[in-house]
Amino acid sequence: xxxxxxxxxxxxxxxxxxxxxxxxxxxxxxxxxxxxxxxxxxxxxxxxxxxxxxxxxxxxxxxxxxxxxxxxxxxxxxxxxxxxxxxxxxxxxxxxxxxxxxxxxxxxxx
Amino acid sequence: xxxxxxxxxxxxxxxxxxxxxxxxxxxxxxxxxxxxxxxxxxxxxxxxxxxxxxxxxxxxxxxxxxxxxxxxxxxxxxxxxxxxxxxxxxxxxxxxxxxxxxxxxxxxxxxxxx
Numbered sequence: 001x002x003x004x005x006x007x008x009x010x011x012x013x014x015x016x017x018x019x020x021x022x023x024x025x026x027x028x029x030x031x032x033x034x035x036x037x038x039x040x041x042x043x044x045x046x047x048x049x050x051x052x053x054x055x056x057x058x059x060x061x062x063x064x065x066x067x068x069x070x071x072x073x074x075x076x077x078x079x080x081x082x083x084x085x086x087x088x089x090x091x092x093x094x095x096x097x098x099x100x101x102x103x104x105x106x107x108x109x110x
Numbered sequence: 111x112x113x114x115x116x117x118x119x120x121x122x123x124x125x126x127x128x129x130x131x132x133x134x135x136x137x138x139x140x141x142x143x144x145x146x147x148x149x150x151x152x153x154x155x156x157x158x159x160x161x162x163x164x165x166x167x168x169x170x171x172x173x174x175x176x177x178x179x180x181x182x183x184x185x186x187x188x189x190x191x192x193x194x195x196x197x198x199x200x201x202x203x204x205x206x207x208x209x210x211x212x213x214x215x216x217x218x219x220x221x222x223x224x
Binding site: 041042043045049087098099101102 | 114143152153154155201203212213214215216217218
């Protein structure tokens, strides 16, 4: 079973920041938070991951709360091409399984 | 690099036939994953190889499914005999040094079993 809960869908205006939340209240100390996205008819694409510090790369920022029970993926300037299903996953470095839940379907609107 | 390559991209077959899906991972990656995606069950991990050795096949649904990785640049997922409920998109992914690292997914094979 997925260890995360995400809203099923969200809308965002083009050019605005998209903030996608994820709850992972049962996360353990050695588990990382990963984000992937899947654009329609394509394979999932890695976005970012982190343990407890906030992370930023060319695609997005990941904000993890101090208690690590939740996180937010931020797309700073959403474009129409960011319309996709976004998956939040928690796992440790030794676990074999990425469990993809239903994710959040983000629609970026013109 | 061309990324993860899967073939065929689409496969339509009749119930009872054997189906073989193929995957070429990214050169230099030593971990390979097979996933299945359906509307009902979402994206599920079927099997995971590390250095060509199957590490976890607990996701393989039943004995009709088998996967091999004869060398570092090729893997197959075989279904024999196929059933309509096997209809799905099958993704292959590869990564450097295990499941903890970023996984790169192929474009998938859409399988339809009539």
